[in-house]
Amino acid sequence: MPAAGGPIEITPLIHSSIQIEHAGKVIQVDPWSMLDLARYKKADLILITDDPAHHLDLKAIQALRKPGAPVIIPEAGKAKLPDGIIMANGERASEGGMTVEAIPAYDIIPGEPAHPKGKSNGYVITLGGARIYVAGVTECVPEVRALKNIDVAFVPLNVPLGRMTPAAAAACVKAIAPKIVYAYHYDQLLAARLVNPQATAEGPVGGLTVAQSLQAFKDALRGQAIEVRDGNWYPKKADGR
Numbered sequence: 001m002p003a004a005g006g007p008i009e010i011t012p013l014i015h016s017s018i019q020i021e022h023a024g025k026v027i028q029v030d031p032w033s034m035l036d037l038a039r040y041k042k043a044d045l046i047l048i049t050d051d052p053a054h055h056l057d058l059k060a061i062q063a064l065r066k067p068g069a070p071v072i073i074p075e076a077g078k079a080k081l082p083d084g085i086i087m088a089n090g091e092r093a094s095e096g097g098m099t100v101e102a103i104p105a106y107d108i109i110p111g112e113p114a115h116p117k118g119k120s121n122g123y124v125i126t127l128g129g130a131r132i133y134v135a136g137v138t139e140c141v142p143e144v145r146a147l148k149n150i151d152v153a154f155v156p157l158n159v160p161l162g163r164m165t166p167a168a169a170a171a172c173v174k175a176i177a178p179k180i181v182y183a184y185h186y187d188q189l190l191a192a193r194l195v196n197p198q199a200t201a202e203g204p205v206g207g208l209t210v211a212q213s214l215q216a217f218k219d220a221l222r223g224q225a226i227e228v229r230d231g232n233w234y235p236k237k238a239d240g241r
Helices: 058-064 166-176 188-195 210-220
Strands: 009-014 017-022 025-029 045-047 071-073 092-095 098-105 120-127 130-134 152-156 180-184 227-229
Touching: 017 120, 025 120, 045 098, 045 120, 152 166, 166 210
Parallel strands: 025 045, 045 071, 130 152, 152 180, 180 227
Antiparallel strands: 009 017, 017 025, 092 098, 098 120, 120 130
């Protein structure tokens, strides 16, 4: 996508991992070593949204972190990564032409797995005047609905379980009104089976398949002035196809 100082290149990697490049700088969001790390580029900045291993992966961070590169984490990740830079919800920092704001990511409707307020971060990243929102795992809380002038948004689908349904996720996207949106973090079973082939995980509500939930999300945004992009988030080998 265009931006001051040159285009921004966004590469969906796996589940919730995103690579963002601009003006010679590389940002990795939630890098995960379940994907071949050779597919990632070394990072000038790493952003971590939460503390589970598919968000905060020490192996991936160690492999991809350029010497001295900051790793921004929510406080919940401090025990795993003591030298991580803690950003609390609402804090903002700038370095090397990159601005990052930590956006609250939490549940409204109680349920498991729980995401309490203050534990996790989404991020708004500003590069060359363009604003990219990475939601993490959250419902459409007031702090999210209040976001303005978002160029690209990454919004969770089917998680929090039973809460960010296709309809709920689409309603959130309409409230934010980004130019471009990606649904991500949407196939919990495939992600679990990357770690343990025998794992089980709850699928989308209402008896939908993952593919049907993605289509329902797209259908709910039809007619909006929002480009819905697909990301190739899941390696085919995870489900044997």
